[in-house]
Amino acid sequence: xxxxxxxxxxAERDLRSIYEYIAFELQSVQNAKEQLARLEESICxxxxxxxxxxRYEKEPWYSRGWRIMPIDHYCIFYVPDHDHKIVNIVxxxxxxxxxxxxxxxSEEA
Numbered sequence: 001x002x003x004x005x006x007x008x009x010x011a012e013r014d015l016r017s018i019y020e021y022i023a024f025e026l027q028s029v030q031n032a033k034e035q036l037a038r039l040e041e042s043i044c045x046x047x048x049x050x051x052x053x054x055r056y057e058k059e060p061w062y063s064r065g066w067r068i069m070p071i072d073h074y075c076i077f078y079v080p081d082h083d084h085k086i087v088n089i090v091x092x093x094x095x096x097x098x099x100x101x102x103x104x105x106s107e108e109a
Contacts, residue, residue: 051080056068058103066090
């Protein structure tokens, strides 16, 4: 089954922040472009078999059906909607962060 992949506004901001950090803080535009390409390719691949990655084990996200896909040093959080055949990309975060704090809003991404 083919799913339509939607990227939330917050996930788009996350991608922009990742690119800007690598390109400007680390001063590596080429690495930033390559990292963004890998993330985008992985996101697009969720159009097939979106349940192949595990559910995020922390509440309340587990109950909401959130899944987590690790890519390089990043984690892509998404929710598959089987009724409408949509995969909603919710957040894209650096894997070394305290995910729970960022997701519940007590720590800024």
